[in-house]
Amino acid sequence: MFALISARKGRTLGGVGALLVSSAMLVAGPVSAQGSDTGVDPETWTPEYVRSIAGQTEPNTAEECSQVVPLDYSGSVDYWYVGPNEASPELEHKMYDDFWAAWEETYPNIEVNAQNLGYNDMLNKLRTAALGNAAPGVARLPILWGSEFAAKGQLSELSPEDVGYKTENFWPGAMKSVTQNNKVWGIPTNNETMAFIWNAGIFEEAGLDPEKAPDTWAEVVEYSKQINEKTGKAGYGLVARVNAGNTPFRFMPMAWGEGGGALDEASDSPSYQEVWVNNDGTRRAVQNYYDMYVRDKSVPVSALTNTQTENQDPFLANQLAMVIAHPSEYATMLDRANKATGDDKAAAMQVVDNMRYGMIPRGEDRRAVVFGGSNVHIFNPDNVDGDLDMEAAKALVCFMTGPEWSTKLAWVSSNPGNTRGFETVWMKERLDTIKFLDVSTSMLPSGIPFPPVAESPEIMNIIIPEMLQNALTEKMTVEEAAADAEKKVNALLNGM
Amino acid sequence: MSRRSYNAGWSLTGWVFLILLLIFAVAPMLWMLITSFKSQFAALKYPPEFIPSNPNLEQYERLLSPKNEVGRQFLRYMANSIWVSTATTILGVAVAVPAAYAFARFRFPGRQALFFSVLFRNMFPAVVFLMPLFIMMRWMGLVNTYSSLIITYLTFGLPLSIWLLKGFYDNIPIELEQAARIDGCTRFQAFYLIVMPLSAPGIIATAIYSFITAWNEYVYALTFLNDDQKLTLPVGLQRFFTEYATNWPGLMAASFIMSVPVVVMFLILQKYFVRALTEGAVKA
Numbered sequence: 145m146f147a148l149i150s151a152r153k154g155r156t157l158g159g160v161g162a163l164l165v166s167s168a169m170l171v172a173g174p175v176s177a178q179g180s181d182t183g184v185d186p187e188t189w190t191p192e193y194v195r196s197i198a199g200q201t202e203p204n205t206a207e208e209c210s211q212v213v214p215l216d217y218s219g220s221v222d223y224w225y226v227g228p229n230e231a232s233p234e235l236e237h238k239m240y241d242d243f244w245a246a247w248e249e250t251y252p253n254i255e256v257n258a259q260n261l262g263y264n265d266m267l268n269k270l271r272t273a274a275l276g277n278a279a280p281g282v283a284r285l286p287i288l289w290g291s292e293f294a295a296k297g298q299l300s301e302l303s304p305e306d307v308g309y310k311t312e313n314f315w316p317g318a319m320k321s322v323t324q325n326n327k328v329w330g331i332p333t334n335n336e337t338m339a340f341i342w343n344a345g346i347f348e349e350a351g352l353d354p355e356k357a358p359d360t361w362a363e364v365v366e367y368s369k370q371i372n373e374k375t376g377k378a379g380y381g382l383v384a385r386v387n388a389g390n391t392p393f394r395f396m397p398m399a400w401g402e403g404g405g406a407l408d409e410a411s412d413s414p415s416y417q418e419v420w421v422n423n424d425g426t427r428r429a430v431q432n433y434y435d436m437y438v439r440d441k442s443v444p445v446s447a448l449t450n451t452q453t454e455n456q457d458p459f460l461a462n463q464l465a466m467v468i469a470h471p472s473e474y475a476t477m478l479d480r481a482n483k484a485t486g487d488d489k490a491a492a493m494q495v496v497d498n499m500r501y502g503m504i505p506r507g508e509d510r511r512a513v514v515f516g517g518s519n520v521h522i523f524n525p526d527n528v529d530g531d532l533d534m535e536a537a538k539a540l541v542c543f544m545t546g547p548e549w550s551t552k553l554a555w556v557s558s559n560p561g562n563t564r565g566f567e568t569v570w571m572k573e574r575l576d577t578i579k580f581l582d583v584s585t586s587m588l589p590s591g592i593p594f595p596p597v598a599e600s601p602e603i604m605n606i607i608i609p610e611m612l613q614n615a616l617t618e619k620m621t622v623e624e625a626a627a628d629a630e631k632k633v634n635a636l637l638n639g640m
Numbered sequence: 641m642s643r644r645s646y647n648a649g650w651s652l653t654g655w656v657f658l659i660l661l662l663i664f665a666v667a668p669m670l671w672m673l674i675t676s677f678k679s680q681f682a683a684l685k686y687p688p689e690f691i692p693s694n695p696n697l698e699q700y701e702r703l704l705s706p707k708n709e710v711g712r713q714f715l716r717y718m719a720n721s722i723w724v725s726t727a728t729t730i731l732g733v734a735v736a737v738p739a740a741y742a743f744a745r746f747r748f749p750g751r752q753a754l755f756f757s758v759l760f761r762n763m764f765p766a767v768v769f770l771m772p773l774f775i776m777m778r779w780m781g782l783v784n785t786y787s788s789l790i791i792t793y794l795t796f797g798l799p800l801s802i803w804l805l806k807g808f809y810d811n812i813p814i815e816l817e818q819a820a821r822i823d824g825c826t827r828f829q830a831f832y833l834i835v836m837p838l839s840a841p842g843i844i845a846t847a848i849y850s851f852i853t854a855w856n857e858y859v860y861a862l863t864f865l866n867d868d869q870k871l872t873l874p875v876g877l878q879r880f881f882t883e884y885a886t887n888w889p890g891l892m893a894a895s896f897i898m899s900v901p902v903v904v905m906f907l908i909l910q911k912y913f914v915r916a917l918t919e920g921a922v923k924a
Contacts, residue, residue: 461686484681486694
């Protein structure tokens with residue numbers, strides 16, 4: 145917790161010089177059936193494939209980064225990021241501690257003034273700092289945030305080639321999230337998708353097959369109703385809070401699955417100009433929400449103000465059966481179970497044993513999930529406090545986006561942004577020690593990135609949740625709510 | 641119905657109302673305290689444990705022990721909060737007292753307009769001034785300093801402090817000062833020896849208000865400070881949340897500890913507050 149990690153000094157490494165390790169297999173991988181969305185070939189990227197390629201390489205990060213910035217370079221850079229804190233699993237803390245120790249050893253003369261910010265704090269703080277020309281040199285941001293800063297001209301151009309890597313080493317879908325006006329403004333650090341998690345104990349209690357997840361969203365509605373009727377517990381962990389990233393991360397998979405969207409981000413060739421928020425697919429998804437919340441009352445009554453954090457607690461307390469959750473959920477729960485004492489320990493382990501991970505259900509059109517993750521950006525020197533040390537910034541970016549640290553920093557919760565990470569010995573170790581990682585990895589082919597346009601945060605965090613709230617409070621019908629959202633999105637895109 | 645039973649009925653209603661009010665005020669605090677003694681898993685159990693089955697002081701030990709990184713950081717945040725809040729309070733009172741006295745006693749052109757203009761700033765939400773103040777602080781090189789917070793908190797707190805204190809000075813008869821002047825006091829001596837003791841309740845109330853406002857402030861502290869070593873407690877508390885999880889026992893323990901200095905300060909100053917109310921006029 146409270147980890148200020150200020151990496152300052154260490155010993156200098158000796159001379160190095162190496163070529164980037166090739167990764168032809170992975171370079172070839174990201175071309176695909178749903179290529180326009182993520183570039184991840186669902187036929188190739190199966191859990192078995194992910195396991196088969198892991199453990200083949202052990203890249204030397206210092207050698208690779210020395211080709212970009214000499215290891216004896218002296219400088220400093222400010223770095224803001226969302227890192228582990230008191231609510232994070234111990235393992236995540238350890239990985240970050242190891243990262244900073246390795247950084248100090250590799251670049252002993254580059255001082256990094258790192259600030260670990262809370263997820264809920266960072267965006268507004270960064271907006272204010274950038275407007276006041278006091279932004280940090282480097283920031284790692286959740287995937288949805290960077291487009292806003294790029295559109296405002298507050299970022300420097302930054303592509304994988306600038307730090308010694310190849311664009312082909314990163315998921316095309318992830319590269320889309322850092323591309324705007326045909327220019328690249330950042331590098332993916334990690335990419336993940338959510339998975340569908342259910343409580344096998346509650347399923348059994350409700351007379352459902354405890355080992356079988358609902359395959360479609362229509363089944364989720366049915367299961368949720370049955371669970372609520374048979375057990376009195378909440379079925380599905382619906383969230384609809386306004387201005388909370390959790391809401392679009394859980395609603396959009398359903399909307400895309402049913403053939404809808406916010407813009408046309410789910411199409412094969414998205415233009416991000418067409419508005420899909422009022423099409424049949426989106427309306428079908430809103431109707432699913434309406435059926436669960438209003439008609440069946442099978443979801444938490446507090447859903448309108450809930451984020452996933454509010455769902456996690458009843459899920460872990462055995463009071464909620466199904467949620468869309470992050471891959472880190474299992475590690476978080478296991479961490480808590482390990483820390484529990486007395487009678488609580490057995491109960492906690494029971495909950496862990498009952499956790500099941502599965503693919504996100506499909507809609508009438510497809511199976512879909514948000515292609516999530518984080519990207520690292522270098523700010524425009526004009527918006528940075530003081531002089532931007534570009535070399536120091538590049539060294540840091542190179543270090544964290546390489547196959548080693550993009551794997552290790554994503555240890556409990558994500559996948560390496562640099563696909564070469566999948567080949568490493570560390571990836572194999574992860575797969576061998578953390579359950580369910582292969583499930584979320586195998587959801588990657590179904591991943592769809594949020595539209596990389598400046599209006600994305602407003603559309604996803606405000607307009608979409610408001611549409612849901614209008615329908616769920618019956619202030620509007622489903623059709624009226626969707627039409628209202630379409631009007632708002634159009635107005636926003638037209639600069640009104 | 642007799643007058644006695646009518647009064648008893650009202651009295652009973654009053655007691656019920658007060659008890660409900662007490663529960664409403666105390667229950668969240670009590671729940672916070674109970675949760676702080678639980679493990680992370682036990683805090684999520686349903687039905688909830690009203691008396692923890694395995695109570696422990698783990699969270700308090702971690703937060704208050706300088707032997708571990710968590711404790712060191714937490715104690716540093718607390719020291720930062722105490723410093724910023726105390727400085728804001730002292731400076732605020734030092735400025736508000738003479739300003740309020742001047743508004744109450746002196747007659748000068750534009751007095752009313754100036755007095756209301758002091759309050760004008762408080763008619764806007766604090767967040768409106770976030771960006772302009774940030775830019776100003778940056779021009780002055782004060783971003784990431786405690787001074788940026790102290791100055792900001794003064795701009796928010798002073799108007800109401802001046803307003804509160806002026807009310808106190810207005811109610812102190814000017815004849816008391818005139819009598820002191822006749823007895824040989826200078827204007828400052830009359831102010832210091834006569835008016836100040838009489839206005840002690842107002843000064844203490846103002847100080848408490850300034851301290852609590854600075855102690856709890858979050859948005860400006862988050863925006864102006866970029867160094868983890870300088871953060872204040874409200875910002876530090878956010879470290880118990882992630883996007884996906886919350887450490888409830890840790891958060892509750894930290895919140896409870898955070899409330900202690902304010903409660904202690906209030907309990908100490910309450911004594912002076914009551915004494916000033918009951919004795920000040922007699923002494924004068």
